[in-house]
Amino acid sequence: MLTNDNFSSQKNGDTNSIVHIDTRPMSTSTTSSSSDAKRDWVLLNVGGKHFMTTRSTLSKEESFLGRLCQYEPDLKTDVDDKGAYLIDRDPNYFNVVLNYLRHGKLILETNLVEEGVLEEAEFYNIRPLIELVKEKIRERDRRKFNDCRTSRVYRVIQCQEKEVTQLMSSLSDGWKFEQLIGHSPVGSSYMYPEGEFLCIVSKQYDRGTREDNNTSVSERVKILQERGSRM
Structure with missing residues (x-):
């Protein structure tokens, strides 16, 4: 039996035409895509300062930060009232670490030292950054040694x-x-x-x-x- 919910009938002369009406729900692909984009963003609370970044940025290197955004059950983390992951580290040096993950370059402000970045890189276990900072320290020490000789x-x-x-x-x-x-x-x-x-x-x-x-x-x-x- 046909119902008005599924079909409509229209008489045109001696010919009856039946038109199918699509009653399927609208696609949710757009909503799903928007929801996925929101889930890609991560809020971190490092030493009381909030940082907003993406999971793809934090996952560029195998590290504590990469594991943090992968919902690993064995990684114990707390969140603040905004839902930000709490990390008890220096926010000034974390900014250097985060920028390295973003563009792959080590950029230090004048009030920061390489040893401080090395401590943070070792804490987050970012191996490429650890090696890069160690090389920077060796270069700096060589310059100081040469300056002392002149x-x-x-x-x-x-x-x-x-x-x-x-x-x-x-x-x-x-x-x-x-x-x-x-x-x-x-x-x-x-x-x-x-x-x-x-x-x-x-x-x-x-x-x-x-x-x-x-x-x-x-x-x-x-x-x-x-x-x-x-x-």
């Missing part, structure tokens, strides 16, 4: 006004111009004749070599020093 020597050279330009152009062997001092200021205890200048130059040398081999200046500078350079 020192900068300063020379003060007295010269006439007409000799200033020639002095500037004659600097060589790594010597660098630093400052040119004119006439003595009022009240200064150091006096030198008008028309003369003090030219300050510097050079960086290796502590491991003989100082006399690294503090040599050009012949022009030596001549000016003989005329009355003052250290």
Whole structure:
């Protein structure tokens, strides 16, 4: 038996046409897609500061954070009143960790140090970040070691006004111009004749070599020093 809920009949002359009416419920694919997108977002409470990110970001590396958003039953976690996962760590360093997971780069603010990031990377067990931070620490320590092996020597050279330009152009062997001092200021205890200048130059040398081999200046500078350079 046909009912009005399923079919409608229309008479056209001697011909009856039967039209089927689709009474199936509307597709929920759009609603489901929107719901899935919402579920992809995760709220974290790290040291009292909230961070919003996605499960795909946290799952880029095998780590504590990746397990956290996979609903692993053996991973005991608490949530706050907003439903955010509670993590008792430094939020400033966590921001570095989260940005690394987002774009794969290690970016440190001036008030943060590599050792702090290493502690967090080890806590979250993010192996690629651990190796990256360790390499950054080795590079930093090498730079510090090289800086300790070098020192900068300063020379003060007295010269006439007409000799200033020639002095500037004659600097060589790594010597660098630093400052040119004119006439003595009022009240200064150091006096030198008008028309003369003090030219300050510097050079960086290796502590491991003989100082006399690294503090040599050009012949022009030596001549000016003989005329009355003052250290």
